[in-house]
Amino acid sequence: MTGRFRNWLDDRLNNLKIKKKLFLLYFYCMILPLVLTDAVIIGLIVKREYDTKQETSRGIVSAVKYSLNSAAEETVMLSKNIYFNKYINEFLNTEFQSTLDYYNQYQELLKDSLFDSSLGTSNSIIRMYADNGTIVNGGRFWRMESVEEEKWYRDFMDSGQNMQMYFYYEDAGPTNPSPVKKLSFVRKLDRYKRDKYNKLLRIDLDYNAINQGMTMANYGGDVYVCSETGQILLSNTGLGNSSQNYSYISSVGYRSGEYTERMAFYGQELTIYVMPYSSGVGEVMIKSFPILVLMLLINVLFPWIFMNALRRNFVERIGFLSRIFNYSVEGRLEEIKSIHGTDEIASLMRNYNIMAQKTNSLIETVYKSRLKQQEMNIARQKAELLALHGQINPHFLFNILENIRMRSVLKQEYETADMIEQLAVMERQYVEWGTDMVTIGEEKKFVEAYLRLQKYRFGDRLSYSIEIQEECAGYKIPKLSLVTFAENSCVHGIEDKAAKCWIFVKAYRQEEKLYLEVEDTGSGMPESYLYYLRERMENANIEMLREKGRVGVINACLRLKMQTDGNIHFSLESEKMVGTIVTISAPVKYFREGDKDAEGTVSR
Known part of the structure; x- marks a missing residue:
């Protein structure tokens, strides 16, 4: 029964606003106990005075009876x-x-x-x-x-x-x-x-003598000895004198409820009325009524003022916290800037700030992930557009290249036919962007095809070496990223140097990092351009792709940065007439297929 009542009470209280709960607290825990306590005290005082008057009256009646x-x-x-x-x-x-x-x-x-x-x-x-x-x-x-x-x-x-x-x-x-x-x-x-x-x-x-005896007696109250008809026969009040006829009890303002007692007095029924003098408590209470009212107001108003201040402190802060939960700026939870006090509400506000910070951080992470996903898609689309801009009717071009290759085979120009085949492979990779990610093993084939074309062009002036560590062959990187750096070595390193040159392409793992290297022994680059290109590689972004000029290296760097969430390092070293080396290093976890899915930061 107790548990059922408690559950019922909890259900009712849970549906009340805090303001009303505080009012109920004030009423039931302050006003009601105060009223009940005062009522009990006043009741006890009144009862005590009544009992005292009754006891006094009984004593007076006994004295009057004894005297008569x-x-x-x-x-x-x-x-x-x-x-x-x-x-x-x-x-x-x-x-x-x-x-x-x-x-x-x-x-x-x-x-x-x-x-x-x-x-x-x-x-x-x-x-x-x-x-x-x-x-x-x-x-x-x-x-x-x-x-x-x-x-x-x-x-x-x-x-x-x-x-x-x-x-x-x-x-x-x-x-x-x-x-x-x-x-x-x-x-x-x-x-x-x-x-x-x-x-x-x-x-x-x-x-x-009898009447005078009653008058002289200190009874402590007014005494009236009356007949059955209400005539005042004897009294200690000095009412009238012996020559005046008897007056009636109704003429002296006798109040009903005062003490009375009947007495058989040798054949005559008498009624003794007693109105004892007040003990003074009632009179003091009446005289002190303004003070009592003032004290009552103090007992009511002071707790009400304090309760009202407590209500404002409690309800307004809870209301503010409730509003702040529903308020957000650009998808972010607003933090509470000024928190005063050390009570439970202040602690709740501080915990809210901690939650808001974590939530905002999580929102920012998700937004950044989506933004990077969009940027990667845009970069891929940009690369596709750039590739499309570099060709006119690619299907027609592929058919022409295939005709030329077959013609070369018929004329037994097998080397030319092989080069045309490699060129077709490269061009098809530039045009087909169904997926942006390939394994390093697949990328190796593209690099080899490109370098074979360049060797056909430069002859003995160009030699190349491709070394891919076996465990790295399955790691995935953006398509044509290594080819782009190999192309840059041919264009800026080999063309301007008449001596024999080498191009080295490597992929290997050291500890928990993957290293991609493209090195050439070409003509190198000026120091000013070296700094310029190094800065652009480190800070590659979408806006750079919209600029005129060669943006292939920037495109590759941007896609690699997106794949690794920016946790990648580009090293570019070059010396005039000695050569250039590009080293790319990043944690292995971004290139593993399973780890990338677990990280949730690589899009396709």
């Missing part, structure tokens, strides 16, 4: 003492004869130590109610009818409970001169089921 329960338990204990006090119960059940009788028994009750111990020492206001019509309202004892119309009484009676903690707002009345918030604990005094009167206990807790 402490105040409530003291009140409940007080109500319990009253609930089990038989003197109080008997007093409430007594039918008084008159107001004076009520007053006297009330004083007796006060003298009882159990009554004082039942009431305790708290600041709570204690009132006991009974539907005993003989009770005189005032102090701690009241007739039930005095509160039957009040809301707290009706709510308590409707609840069906025996005891209840009750928050309420009491309007101005007989017991209080002005409206006030109250927290009361109401309990039925029904320990004795056979009592003929219903009795009720109400203990008014010190609301201001």
